[in-house]
Amino acid sequence: MIVLNSQFYMEHSQVTHLYEEQNQWLDSVLLSANGYKHVVVFQHIPWFLYEAHEEKDPYFNIEPVERNRMLNKLYDGGVRYIFCGHYHRNAGGKFKDLELVVTSAIGSQLGSDKSGFRVVKVYEDKISHEYLALEDVPKQVTL
Secondary structure, three states, X not given: OEEOOXXXXXXXXXXXXXXXXXXHHHHHHHHHOOOOOOEEEEOOOOOOOOOOOOXXXXXXXXXXXXXXXXXXXXXXXXXXXXEEOOOOOOEEEEEOOEEXXXXXXXXXXXXXXXXXEEEXXXXXXXXXXXXXXXXXXXXXXXX
16 A cells, blocks of 8 residues: 655645655555555545546646656556545446546535445455445444
């Protein structure tokens, strides 16, 4: 599991040294993750909302040049799942066979999704995930 401070990719003009440090750290982590069955990234701001080639939204996604550079870096490093938030709605899409999953909020909703959370199950050969509205949460989650 890799956790990124995605704010650096949205705007880093005041913290360029931290942006560069994170990128150097990420390069070393991706190299050492070679051969892992699952390399998963968690971050707040999504690279895109629905399509990797979508336009830049003023607030909710990362600009296309940085997005493309980083998605290629992550993909080449073996990442196949990226989990994000920030949008306060469920969204997501694919970049090649890398799945980007945007999970809605447990609190304030901006769309029609109900407050909830995402259950992510990691298996030997796959990862599955499901968004559960609070009113639909089962008493137990079967693995």
